[in-house]
Amino acid sequence: MALGTTLTRFLIEEQRKYPGASGEFTSLLSGIATAGKVISREVNKAGLIDILGYKGKKNVHGEDVQKLDDYANAIFIQTLCHIGHLAGIASEEMEDIYHIPEDCPIGNYVFLMDPLDGSSNIDVNISIGSIFSIYRRESKGKKATMADFLQPGRKLVAAGYLIYGSSTMLVYSTGHGVHGFTLDPSIGEFILSHEKIQTPKQGKIYSINEAYRSNWTENIGAYVDAARKENKTARYVGSLVADFHRNLLKGGIFLYPADKKNPDGKLRLLYEAAPLAFIVEQAGGRASTGKIPLLDVIPEKIHHRVPLIIGSEEDVLMAEKCISKIDK
Numbered sequence: 001m002a003l004g005t006t007l008t009r010f011l012i013e014e015q016r017k018y019p020g021a022s023g024e025f026t027s028l029l030s031g032i033a034t035a036g037k038v039i040s041r042e043v044n045k046a047g048l049i050d051i052l053g054y055k056g057k058k059n060v061h062g063e064d065v066q067k068l069d070d071y072a073n074a075i076f077i078q079t080l081c082h083i084g085h086l087a088g089i090a091s092e093e094m095e096d097i098y099h100i101p102e103d104c105p106i107g108n109y110v111f112l113m114d115p116l117d118g119s120s121n122i123d124v125n126i127s128i129g130s131i132f133s134i135y136r137r138e139s140k141g142k143k144a145t146m147a148d149f150l151q152p153g154r155k156l157v158a159a160g161y162l163i164y165g166s167s168t169m170l171v172y173s174t175g176h177g178v179h180g181f182t183l184d185p186s187i188g189e190f191i192l193s194h195e196k197i198q199t200p201k202q203g204k205i206y207s208i209n210e211a212y213r214s215n216w217t218e219n220i221g222a223y224v225d226a227a228r229k230e231n232k233t234a235r236y237v238g239s240l241v242a243d244f245h246r247n248l249l250k251g252g253i254f255l256y257p258a259d260k261k262n263p264d265g266k267l268r269l270l271y272e273a274a275p276l277a278f279i280v281e282q283a284g285g286r287a288s289t290g291k292i293p294l295l296d297v298i299p300e301k302i303h304h305r306v307p308l309i310i311g312s313e314e315d316v317l318m319a320e321k322c323i324s325k326i327d328k
């Protein structure tokens, strides 16, 4: 049986295609893939080792930190800080910027991540993921500055996610289309399984936590009613990566709007919404806050929250139209 195109081969071929490519992405994406393999191994034997459950501390957002949140965070840092192409790392699990240590070579990029997305699903065997963003540094000095991280999604140079589900996949874009790789655990290689992903222009799925309906601060209810009238079906996993990935492949829309409890929404711009918005636009879809394109939002702080409406272009346009109607 033919081996298929490994991630390594694909990255080398992509590098050849774009003369400007310096091989920095090849090393970074290879490092991300390595971290993904290690996390996948722990996720796939969770329950047999002491990696499940609550770490016994809260993160900067006041959320319970799961052991796997911290473990994944540490694995990404250990894997990426020696590669020599990063000047700093930001993470959902770290209050401030992590500066690359003195004994590691400093590079031209910064890396932002949600090391483990969907933490509430870890202990119950439902798909979870990791999400990442890569920006080119704006500053020139020895240390990364906040400005290097607070860049709008329009300036992303690469973004993607890993999903630890029925299989482990790496899905990423460097601005030349979206490509998906499936991990073959028997050889420890990511194999190209979804080349040039294009998301359907309209889907039959809408994903939203309707329990919060009475708290929504925008006219989201009008969209949900319209979606029902179009006979869309509701699917909501509670892991952003799992909901996004299903809708990316099948078509559909995911909404996490602002509500009275979270006036700016729950999801974080820099390492949840913007990287997925970059991916979905590369795949022919659309992402917005309901008011402006998601990639145009200017981050004010590392853990900036933002309402997110993302998925098939026609569905997101319809949601924006419903929200723009004044009558609630």
Ligand code: AHG
Residues within 6 Å of the ligand: 063, 092, 114, 116, 117, 118, 119, 120, 209, 238, 239, 240, 241, 266
């Ligand atoms: P994280 O586990 O990284 O904190 O992210 C959880 C997020 C996201 O994955 C999911 O879409 C959302 O929380 C679910 O929120 P609700 O439980 O409020 O619906």
Ligand code: MN
Residues within 6 Å of the ligand: 114, 116, 117, 118, 240, 272
């Ligand atoms: Mn998350």
Ligand code: MN
Residues within 6 Å of the ligand: 069, 092, 114, 115, 116, 117, 118, 119
């Ligand atoms: Mn997380």
